[in-house]
Amino acid sequence: MSRVAAITGTISPVLLAALLSSAALAHNGPPAAISDDGVDIAIRMAWDGRYRTGHFTEVAASWLATQGGEFSFALDDGESTVTRHAVARKHQPQHVALAFMPAPGRAPTARLTLPGGRVVERVLDVHAVNGGIGIVVDAAGPIGSDEVAASSDTLPITRQGYDSVGQIMIDTAALTRMSQPQLNALEAYLADCGTIVLAGAGGKGLRDSMASITGCGGRTLYLDGEARPGDQRLPLPGGQQLRPLLPDVESHRVSALSVAFVAFFVTLLLAAAAPRRRWPLVAVVLLGTAGVPMAARTTGAPTAIASWAEKDAGDRSARFSMRIRKLPVLTDSMDDIELPLPVGVGLPRGGPAGLQVEVGADGMAQTLRVGGRTPRPITVDFDFTGTFPVSPTLQLAQNATAQPVIRHAGQQDSPPSWLVWDDRIHAIPSLHPGATWTPDPASTDVLPDGALRSLLRTRNTGPALLIPTLPLDPAQTGAGSLTNGWLLVRYPEDLS
Structure with missing residues (x-):
């Protein structure tokens, strides 16, 4: 049988990475590609290879540079644009990649601006999945001879039908439209070490049943959490807003x-x-x-990091942004920066022309490598964005007199934190495991830093907890808590 895998419905945008290095990630099968006078633009599925760690899509451009100079590669999903700038070397093969998550109802546009001003532009849409992801170019149809667009009606009805399939991706709502023989074949494939990516929030019962299947190591990757109707989340603070949280750069030499x-x-x-x-x-x-x-x-300086994450109470994941500042050396060598971030978060956005940026992953660690040649010592800011599983241990409730009560559900003492309640900020002391705390007048109007007030954005949005760590789950992300980060947990007005 030909290599077949399908996606129907819409993929919810769970994880948005800004930039990535494809060398650090595992891919199954070749990507579908399109060419324009020597420029290939490809799109494919990728993840970091661990159970339930998430999914994103890589869009890459490759070509042989006929002239040197600065180029840019941009991805516009209709709401925002992510751009990477780099310098091409004449007569050398070039490769640049961006990561994105397809958004409902929109097809992203990849735009490569070559040295000299030539622009190669493609409209992309996820259509079929099998190792790589098929591309729809200007709605003309799927591209790639080894990838067949398939609906749920054409999925195999026997286990043998999946013999040549390395991985399959399907909207969970489509599970409800599959026949019983198709479901049986899919379950047998998963039990036989297959990998399935469940995208979307529909078909919960069948999704949970599929996720419970165990075999010789088959993996189920979740793409949970479609945006709730009427969800009016504020955008995350941008890199410039995080600048006041960065400490002053010091040099010990x-x-x-x-x-x-x-x-x-x-x-x-x-x-x-x-x-x-x-x-x-x-x-x-x-x-x-x-x-x-x-x-x-x-010219090098200690790495300065400012991170910010937000989540609604009850959510398992938080939206995340981070700004990292580093003064690069004035040589062509690469300077390693160890980052306690999830493996596979991808390359950051930012950086001037002439600066080389790479990301490498080794087990549970991630390394950002920065190098290049600049005319003078400069401060370089990078921005990361994404959505990652978090496990905050402080919990907010309400007592019989409608007063807030904080309970610590963790296994270690909590860091000093802050409670936003009735447009006031209360300092929460460090709590022992199992301890509770209720604010009093003496704790009112204590701010961790004046710059944070502009980031809280909690007025008229209900109570919130501000925790000075980003409690990433090491089992799911490969990273521990970021002690120099902030996590804002929003609660509804009515806690009853």
């Missing part, structure tokens, strides 16, 4: 460098005053040689 430069200029003056003596000239050469690498190292 400035003093040593200052001493070296003072000694350099003193010996330079001595050499000028005594031109016939060799030792001042030798000292000038030695100090100058030592000062150059020291100056290069000083």
Whole structure:
């Protein structure tokens, strides 16, 4: 049988990554691709290879550069545009990738602007899945000879029908439209180590039944949580809004460098005053040689991270944004930055032209590599966005007198946090496991930082908890808590 897998209905936009490095991810099968005078634009399914860690889609452009210079690759989903800038080297193969999650009712547009101004543009739409994802180009039909668009009516009715299928993706609502033989074949495929991606919020009973199937290691990946009708979530704070939360950049080598430069200029003056003596000239050469690498190292600075996440009470995932600031070295070498982030979060957005950015994943760790050549030391900001599982341990309830009560359900002492209640902010002390806390007048109007008030955005939106960590679930994300992050948990007005 030909390689067949299907998706029907609409995929809910659960995880939006900003940029990614395809080398760090696992893909099954070749992507479908389209070409325009040597430029290939491909789209494919990808994930980090762990159980229930999420799903996203990679759009990549590849070509052989006929001229060098800056280029850009943008993805516009109708609401926002993500762009990556880089520099192409003449006569060298080029590859650039973005990650996205298809949004209901919209087909994203991929736009590659080559050096010299030539633009290659494609309208993309998910149509069929099997290792790669079929593309609809300007609604002309699916592209890719090894991928067949299939509806639920054409899915196999026997286990043998899935023999050549590496993975299958299907909207959970389509499960209710499948015949019993089709369901039996799908369940047998999953029990035989198959991988199925369940997208959407429909067909909950069949979805749970499918997820309970166990075999020799078959995996079920969830794409939960379609947007609720009337959901008016505020947009996450952008990178510029997170800037006030970044600490001042400090360099621990400035003093040593200052001493070296003072000694350099003193010996330079001595050499000028005594031109016939060799030792001042030798000292000038030695100090100058030592000062150059020291100056290069000083252009680096401790990584500064500001992260922000928001979730509604009861949700298992939080929307996440982060800004990272780093001063890159002025060489072509790559500087590693260890990030306690979920593996597969992808490349960040941001960075000037000429800066190289890579992301690598090794087990449960992720590394951001930054390098390039800039005319002067500069502050580079990167923005990450996404949606990740979180497990906050502080819980908000209401007592018999309609007063807020905080209960700590974790296994370790909680960090000092804040309660937003009736447009007032109350400081919550560190709580022991199982402890409860109720605010009193002495705790009112205490802010962790004045810059946070503009980020809270809780006026007229009900009570909220502000927790100074991002409690990522290591089992699902490969990362622990970000102690330099903030998690805002919103609650409804009526807690009863």
